[in-house]
Amino acid sequence: MPEESILSDGFVRELMNVGEVDIVVGVPTYNDARSVGQVVQAVRAGLLKYFPRERSVIINADGGSRDGTQDLVCAAAISDLSATSDVHALRTLHSISTQYENGPANGIAMHTILAASDLLQARACAMVSPESTTLEPEWIERLLRPVFRDGKDLVLPVYRRHKFDGLLIRNLVFPMAKVLYGFSVREPYPTDFAFSGELGSQFLAQDIWNQEQGRRGTELWMTLWAAIGKFRLAQSFLGPKTRREDAPSDLVGAMRETAGTLFTSLDAYSSIWHSQPELVPAPCSGCEAAISLEPSRLNRKRLYDMFTFGVKELDPVFLSILTTSTHDELRTLAESPEERFAYSAELWARTVYEFAIAYHKAVIGRDHIVQAMVPLFRGRAYTFLSDNREASAEEMERNIEGLCQAFEREKPRLLEMWDGRR
């Protein structure tokens, strides 16, 4: 029985009409009518300004929007069909949209866009988030120019962010990626990034699309895979990262996408991190001060409360996952008063590694293991916020480096447990 294609007949027909292109800009969406119009107009302006001679297309993979998102994306097209407008372009610019099944899932959206880019023989592809309302036309140039001019395979963004933005990245993804895989980039889990057609085609051929990492956390998986596969990486400073004031941050979802993906990668790339990985270069162009220091409003007490509460309530679950010593340490930590609370870097590294081992052995359901990490991360976040509250950008960088060193020190333990020697 033939495999079902990710590209519908109608979409293939649209791709046929687009034909060979130089640039694809992919936009995965789901009910993003509030912001996507502004984003694609900025993308279009960027293409017209910086790549007026290149053949380009905007491709939207939508997860089932009902708010007119797709129409907003298609409105960005420039062709001789539309009535005369004040936009002057040398060439036709297609902007097409398709709805994929089993959505919304960013991984499936990415799969669709990669497949389309491959069919269109795109030389370069940029992915942008439909929520990036701070996106400016220059971002397109900064993402794609390294691919075109410098022959880079993967261009990751660098944003100007608040120093406490991306805590999960700083405390989990960044140290693990650096220590286990040898690469340190500011945004290992990007939402706006670019890659070469060659990298896209090779990534498309990976056998991940029927697995969890083909649905969630795919961007992180791609970054890891590209770094391990010795593709040429680069970072490009874009500007301020869009912050949505009203969107609740789904920590459980974020944990699934980060910890889940990382832990799965340990199985797939066991031989890489067992050895001492080489440092993967990722030069940064135009990187200004990427951290803004305006004061933030954060409820640290709530983090502490949820940590202690979580440790208490999830005790039987932690018993299945952690070693006795780590489990006892966490219980002791949960009983300490707030003013003396300190979830040290070492303990955190150990916690993460033991969770990784539990995930590898699947001592309980893997998704449950990932969920169980959430209250512990809150505790770690509390300590991180406390330690860096008054810190300057440089001081915070040093603290993060200290965290990475803790992960490095605990690595032998991880290796022993993984190989069953402990």
Add this chain to the structure above:
Amino acid sequence: MATQDSLWYKDAIIYQVHVRAFYDSSGDGNGDFRGLAQKLDYLQELGVTVIWLMPFFPSPLRDDGYDISDYRSVNPTYGTLDDFKAFLEAAHQRGIRVIIEMVMNHTSDQHPWFQESRSSRNNPKRDWYVWSDSDTRYKGTRIIFLDTELSNWAWDPVSKQYYWHRFFSHQPDLNYDNPQVFEEMWQIMKFWAEMGVDAFRLDAVPYLVEREGTNCENLPETHHIIKELRARLDKEFPGRMLLAEANQWPTDLRAYFGNGDEFHMAFHFPLMPRMFMALKLEDRKPITEILKQTPEIPEGCQWCLFLRNHDELTLEMVTDMERDYMYDEYAKDKAMRLNLGIRRRLAPLLDNDRRKIELMNGLLMSLPGTPIIYYGDEIGMGDNVNLGDRHGVRTPMQWDGSWNGGFSPADPEALYSPLMLNPVYGFQAINVQSQKRFDHSLLSWMKRLIRVRKATPTLGRGSIQFLYPANHRVLAYMRKLGNETILAVNNLSSKAQPVELDLKQYKGNILVEMFGRNIFPRIGDLPYLLTLGPYEFYWFRLRRI
């Protein structure tokens, strides 16, 4: 010539030729009228119905004949007036009409009128030209020959005043505010019309009149002059045609048709560079957009379409971005660039790619308008940018592989211009004689193309309706006249393309391909799928049986 059909120019196939470049019968190294007359059979066989002669009047030849010093005679190098009359007679016998140049805007500074005018400020002909004490009048008027002229005013040391010139400084502009100028020009036109000339190409029409505070182009007074000229021509010489040379945007060009009481035809200048642009971009957008902006013209009027001519491929009527693109794609060598244009012939512009040459000629013959073929392009002649100015596209016609390419018996050093010699475009590689031998030569193909075009009045006189298939690399349109409908589909891309055409309103028609006359599937409810090879085009006649 007695004319049955006053709209003959709508069905015409025009061939632009320079007498000097075509065929030398006298052996002095220059083409002449006797030589041209000898080659009329060739032109008749090609299928040409009208010959447009570049200026053959007496001239110091500092602008290849567009600097005229005597309007009522023939440059002795090309022959005599009797030679011209004989040529005209021979052309008419073969059913070929003749267009000559009327350079109304300016004369050579060697013309007796100017010599008189400059001789003193009181001379009766002083006012035949535009004089000024200062060179600050008519500020804001653009300079056309940017590469050579710094100003539209030139200082005359004789009469110690400035005179106005929109082109070279040795081409002073005539002053049409003086009615005598107009009357004299009319008499000149009458002179040639009485001889039998069928049509006049009025050179540099937009610049006839100047007014302070304007850009001195397309002024209402210019249109009055044209109207008057047309009225007199229609009255005294019905069936003759006026062709405007006005390098303007379509909306400005429209004015030159008036209400059917000015020019019969005008060159569609803005379309031409966009055809080349569309080919490089592999995108029909430049063509469809300029044609969308092209206004409707009066019933008896017609656009003139061309790919190349004796001038540079003008890029005046494009944006700066488009010009940069054209320069980068078509004139990488800066020596090819001149006066906001590109001085190259058709074949070199298209990389001598036969498929591209065929496609462009296919577009020329199927878009709405009368096509003009520049001499030599029907065999794919090359150019020589080293000859300076625009002489590189005006090299001798290549007839065969023999002495001087069969152009002239003279010594090669005596030729008015060197021949093309390189292995790709040289006369031994590209010439009429060798291409006549083969059915698959460019010349043979052009003959077939012209034959099909002439057999299809719809292509000359019909309306146009663009189809906008989703594949932007394919340009498709319907041409309709009465009961006949033609579908033209053109692949602008270097790669094979599929295209689905919405032909629902023509459901039930069978497509008949017009060159091979094979039938294609009948049009049904579904989009009509066609696949085209690189640069391929189809012409279909729709038949309902």
Add this chain to the structure above:
Amino acid sequence: MWQSFLGELTRVMNEIVTGFARFVPRFLEMLVLVLVGWVIAFVLRVIVRSVLRIARFDKLSEHTGAAQLLRRAALPTPAEMLARVVFWVAWLGFILVGISVLPVPWLGENISSLFAFLPRLVAAFFILFFGLLAATFFSRAALLSAVNADLPSPRLISQTLRTMMILFVLSMTFEVVGIGSRTVLIAFGLAFGALVFGLALAFGLGGKDLARKYLEKRFARDHYPEEPSREREDELSPL
């Protein structure tokens, strides 16, 4: 008299011998069937064990929680269990077939009805086993979700869910087996209803403040702007 006694004795002896002669071959047949059945069951057990090992069944079972369940009950691994179940089912089948061969009518009838009962027994066993697995899985999921959503009493929620599921599974099991099904069903219904009623009271009375706050937040944002000084935990994105 003596003659008739002897004759009767002889007749009875003959009957016994005949009966014995009729029984023994059948008995031997039964033994053969049992023996053959044992061999086949053994082979099946080996095959099943090997197949499950190749398919890494134990690892999959760890994932679903079945292995933990069995470990807690001091039972062998899931693959081994399944292999043994296959062995016993196969051998029991042959034993029962063997017994049915014996010329004991009432035995045959009972064995037939036992055969008829067997599928329901197996079904009940599977319902119970997987039901317990599901109860463990979902109760843990509920616990994690409640903790991460900062709901009060997550353990209570988890245990309640677990209890409800076990009750449900048990009642289904009994119904399938056919033991006091109607009674069990009613008892389950009562228990379930009481539990739900109790929870409704608890949440309704105890959570009305929470509900009010939620509704205010959701629908009356304009009228009750947030105090600027109050911190929110999740203002910054974790990613």
